[in-house]
Amino acid sequence: MTLIEARGLSVRHGANTVLSHVDFTIGAGEIVTVVGPNGSGKSTLIRALIGLEPAHDGQVTRAPGLGIGYVPQKLHIDAALPLTVGRFLSLPRWVRPDEAAAVLERTGVPGIAGRQISGLSGGQLQRVLLARALLARPEILILDEPTQGLDQPGIAAFYRLVEEVRGETGVAVLMVSHDLHVVMSASDRVICLNGHVCCEGAPHIVSAAPEYRALFGLGTGGALALYRHVHDHDHDTCDGHHDHHSHDHAREGEHA
Secondary structure (H helix, E strand, O other): OOEEEEEEEEEEOOOEEEEEEEEOOOOEOOOEEEEOOOOOHHHHHHHOOOOOOOOOOOEEEOOOOOEEEEEEEOOOOOOOOEEEEEHHHHOOOOHHHHHHHHHHHHHHOOOOOOOEEOOOOHHHHHHHHOOOOOOOOOOOOEEEEEOOOOOOOHHHHHHHHHHHHHHOOOOOOEEEEOOHHHHHOOOOOOEEEEEEEEEEEOOHHHOOOHHHHHHHOOOEEEEEEEEEOOOOOOOOOOOOOOOOOEEEEEEEOOOO
């Protein structure tokens, strides 16, 4: 069953085209990860898929009544605002204390319902955000760079948790991530984005694709990678047809 589908999706911010002719689908129970350099349109794609960003061209179709659990990239909470974890979980819908306790335990942060949100570590906050998203019993979880600011053990533990939740509940997961080394083992399908879909497929196929390796400067050994991204592919697979269109880019190396 297809949960969300985009066909020919283009998004513009003023005169700037952020996404161009993107085709995308995610089905029930899938873990799909979107990767790409900064400024490649990853967060814009997520926002367009859930209806927070208007399409300039193309269309997005969501399954009727689709339940979405969303974990944002960042959550800014005023340190002076008195807000406990339990109260936060009850926004906007009241959650029974036993229900809150159960979901906090499931996401690996038991017994913190009485703690102030502002006093949590980065890893604890991400798990609370995941717990809040799960309370809605969604059919799809959308995670926008959920491990930003976490250390390597925290990153690995968070993705293991996401895999476990998918295995237990059957929820589909759509993630945006820079954590390439973890994402490849935690995903059913990877989409490489740079304003358009450069490459898409199973992790082992994408990780070996020249488009993917060029986009992330893999094998260059430098912090600043200058690469020539040649569009010798179509926008659906990693072994598409030549269209002889290329760009030069300079960017800071991603975490690999």
